[in-house]
Amino acid sequence: MKVPKDFISTSIKDLTEFFKSTDFSKAILLGIALTVPIIVGIKLGALQIGITITLGAMLASPSDVSGSLRHKITGILFATLLAMIVSFIGAYLHFSLWLLFPVLGILMFAISYISIYGFRASLISFSGLFALVLSFSSVSASGMEPYERVLLIGLGGLWYALLAIGWHYIFPKAPTEFYLSKTLRLTADYLKTRGKLVAEKSNRTELLKKLLTIQSDLTATHETLRDILISSRTGSGKSNYEGKRMLIFAQLVDMLELAMTNPVNYSKTDELFEKKTEQLEDFQGLLFAMSNQLNVIADNLSNPKKLQKSTEIDRYWKRINKDILEFNSSAVNPFEENWLMLKNLLKYQKEQANKIEKIEWLLKNPAQQEVSSINRKETKRFLTKQNYDLEILVENFNLRSPIFKHSLRLAVVTMVGFGVGILVSVQNPYWILLTLIVIMRPTFGLTKTRSRQRTIGTLIGGTLAVGIVLITQNTTVYAILAIVCLVIAFSMVQRNYKAGATFITLFVVFIYALLRPDIFSVIQYRVTDTLIGAGLATMGNLLLWPAWEVQGIQKTLLETIKAHRIYLEEIIGYYNKKGEVSAQYKVSRKKAFLAMSDLSATFQRMTQEPKSRQKHLDKIYEIAVLNNTFLSSLASLSTFILNHPTTPASRNFNKVSGRIIENLLDAEHILIEGISSEEKTDDLEIENIFEATFGKDLNLSKEEKTQPQSENFHLKVEEAHLVREQLKWLLAMSEKMPKLLRQINFE
Template sequence: MEPISQIISTNIKELFQFLKSNDFSKAVLIGIAITLPIVFGLVFNQLEIGLAIGFGAFWCSPSHVSGKLTHKINGILLSALLIMIVSFLGGYLHYQTWLIIPVLGFLTFSIAFISVYGFRASLISFSGLLALVLSFAHISETLEMYEYAFLIGLGGLWYLLLVVIWYFINPKAHTEEILAETFLLTAAFLETRGKLVGPQPNRDELQAKLLDLQAELVERHATLREILIQSRKKSGLSHYKGKRLLVFVQLVEILEAAIANPVNYDKMDVFLKYHPNYVKSFQDFIFEVAKQLKSISKTRYNKRQLPNNKQLILYLERLEQEVEALKNSNNKSDYEGFLILQNYLEYQKRQFLKIKRIKWLLGNPNMDTKDFIDSNESKRFIVSQDYSLNILLRNLSFKSNIFKHSLRLAVTVVLGYILGHVFAFQNPYWILLTIIVIMRPSYGLTKVRSKDRIIGTLIGGAVAAGMVLLIQNPYLYAVLGIGSLIIAFSMVQRNYKASATFITLSVVFIYGIIEPDISTVIQYRIIDTVLGAALSYVAMLFLWPAWSFLDIHETIEMSVQANKDFLNEIGLYYEQKGQVPTSYKVARKTAFLETSNLNSAFQRMAQEPKSKQKHLDKIYELVELNHTFLSSLASLSTYIQNHPTTEASEMFKEATHKIDNYLSLVLKTLQKEVPEELAHLVQKALSENEQLINDMIFLNPKDKHLERQYQEFHLVWEQLQWLYAISRNMLKITSSIKIN
């Protein structure tokens, strides 16, 4: 049990880390952007102007997300333009009651439909929805509608000014935070893999955790790519970003090398069962690598505090001695075990070199421009968003999840508005606000957010009720309201339940300044939240639901196709040798990204009602096989890049051709309309022998000249056998069920 002093010390460190985080600094910016205009408005007796500017700043804040500064600026500017237009239109709804319902529905749908242009567009869309819903909350009595709308847009520009100022005050903060998170997630990934070494009773749980960690890492990698590759400044930051990009590349390669299993775990388990000492030796080294990655993250890349290589070298030398001892065994199975462990040891050596290079790069070495990655080549790793009109037109169909979500949201918002007025709620816009905040395109996320929102609101209401009984000072209410709002914004991404709690506290304290009957405010706040959450949940169930099983086949197709392309690139490189082409690296990156997307799609499907989880076991098996296929490809890729290899034999070409053929058949069986003649092709392919070759030809293991060739033959052929078996099993599954 940890001593109390250590627990307190850890919590204090975590608190300081949170206070230095980008989430907290962004929340403080939002607090300043909202509060200052209102304070100045009160001081100069222009409260309406102050409120309008504060609202504009608040409504633009969602579009301030991770990424390149130019993208942030463009996002906030577009948000400002959208909320200005929406506020102008929404203001007139108060004067034409008969127009409210159709116009509210049309505007909600139109604004939500902007999300077809990707993640950043979805946040701009959310800003517009906030402006639309909250236009019901405040009606200016002194400003003309065009003046009010103009000031709303000015509020967006005011928030943008704060964002740009903060960026130039602390330009490295966001990059360093995302990089630190990537170090920690990579360490967690390696630790989990270390636990998988040797027989494990809970291997499935650890594998599932690996998939989740991999998905998180892929998201962080995408953000860092945008920040480090797309951002090019004329200032001294270019040198800084060049080094950070090289560090990032090493982290990507650590992940990809870790995913690359040199052998399948079943074979390793059989060997390690009789040689358990190797389990501890390998785990000691792997856990030390993970520990050093954590340490690098916590030091914030201080050169003097970077961990040294002494312990890693000791563990590596011990491993080399133990593995070498196996080589001289007269037992044939021991020699095969030696090859398995030798390949695994060489992989760990490469990880060690990457750790050393990271520490060298963070030690501020003198580097020339030529040492950095070519910007034109690196930009091929960025996926650019298509903003053409065709995207909108193509999604105007019930085949589009965004179209269904936009329509569902519009109907639910209109229904919430009607119920709020029919039953004369105190603040019916709270119902609409709850709906737009909670409702998401996926059922699972909407369900979780509904539950968290209700629980957070109940907790916040209870805490607020207790505090208002003890506190009667309106100035203290204002301070607590602003403080709660800042904490709420900073917790949105980390803990939505806690965020909902502090939002409720903030609302109650702010209303406490102008509304003497606080208990009524809390009561209606809870009722409105529960009603909005209930409407969102019911709408997800019955209004054009977008169940994952309806389009999971498309995600599987994309992942299988990406793996197929990566296999072809590996085959070409193995035949041609030489420098690794950029097309090879892009194919590898795409394969990892699509596999991560497939895992995320399956997780969404697993959160849906049991009745909608069609063929869940088979699809899970496909996801696992696809992931294992990529792991084997990554293993093969890593080996041929880091070792001198022999000429590609006809046997190798034939094997890759057969695997490629299986994947082609898998893709065809995933199509919604399968031609009848395909069944014959599938049956013919599955009637082939189970293995590419039944018996491996063993070279003389005592012949030093042939030892490297034998190791190459052993690993390459073993991976080809494994890839062949996996692709065959995938075809068996896709041909036996209809998953679309």
């Protein structure tokens, strides 16, 4: 059977990307952190000390996630401190079962509740939960005094922190290059999907879902890259490399906004391109060519000398420009709407091509004096800061908080799991607890997915382990395979949890194979404990204070609509005042994109829940797509007024934009209070407000039609057309939002 060349090249590219990823580099770092203390311990005849230091490094490692070095090291140190405290408490938990169970539940709740402070806090919380679970393992029964074990765990955490610092200074550019490459590829995927969406007429649903997923991933990657670049610049001062990477990142952020732009809604483009199929193919080809060029840039990020200017982009741009000129020359009305729409669409794509050229120029290391700088103080405003006030703990201490319910649920299920482990007399009851803390998530959908992936991965790993054990009983082979499986497991956990679970199972089996001969019973108990843990995790999320997404999506929708309203207000303010673009304007844009990303992710989790709990799924999907289209229209308006000289904002513009703001506020009131404000009693009917204000068509006076058509006059007509169409589209969507929200019961 012949394997396609495209499949081979794609697989090689994916493998290369994997080896360049921060997940793989962290796995290598963790492999060093865990093996060195054990090897040194064996050489010095102090294996138990080496194992305990290794344990400390393992407990510190979860907080080592991408971001600034300061945040990373702070997270590692706090994780180490929490692991030390929990390990000390855990050393005294071996008393009466009647007392052990409530103490276990209280500790589980308290440690898990720390994750209320955000993502990095949830990783620190996991280290504490991990330390508590390991208190029940044979690893803790080392014959050491509790204080000795705690100090060695602390030493292991410091050892890992030093390694992380050293790794950062040896490979300072690696995280930036990886996430910059990832951003380029995701932007390329977004453009490619947009290209497919332009041609699709019958069913755009799947492509729109894919577009929302890519947009969500891209926004999350932007946040990580923003943290790395801004924090490193503010921490180490101005750097030529960092400054240029920051400018490239700024171009990519603008590219996402440009990629979202729609000069008009799809129905009008469909109607036009149905008659002009060659223009459709050219526009689609241009999007594909730009997507391909971004992938080429990502491939040669570390070797920009290989970059060549894309001839495909130039070719398609010239063809589209020629098509538009021919279209205009044959039109009866020189200001026909279709011509104006095509010309504005081409301007967006030309702006996109210019962004790509700017990225290529920046990568080719121009002289520092040729590169504009970014204000470091202003960039700090773009960082998302986490609030660590104690008030947050108090405010969320109720059953309305998803994290509170998750912590309570985890506490109860771990007590049940430990009890089941004792009653069934499994070999290692703490494996059930370990499965629970790894699998259980605040929402049912994520827990169900993790349970399935963990179970499948464990079964695959167990099957492979049986095969390897039957082939060889060589302990040296087991030791080598254990180290290899450990590195692969930790590098795959975030990318593919099923694969990560497979290699974690192999690692555990091979470690036990080095310590005891009954390897098949180890595999059997490992699978049994995983099945019990996965079952309890799923049932716990289903039965104990379940947190269904429909309950939380109300707040997410509110934050999204509010962010869009503030972004629109900034656009209106700029259009009226002109001048320099403020940092607040860009911050509001960032928050709008982040809010939309959160809404997309929430909807995706909702689709993973039981059908009986997917209340109003169609309506929620409709309003999610409506919000994304609304943001796309805002991006179109924003991009145009930022990149073109514009005329003063008219009274009609402010009147209609004011009505849009009112509609968004009405939608917010529905989400806050469950009721809408009274129906508007404007003299104009809602459906007719736009036509009554602007008229049905772009009307020009006889003088305007007959006067010499200067370039400046053309620009004014294009501006009038685009602003008019975007306002009409925004108004229609803003009118629809409250109507949809009234149909949804969020209880």
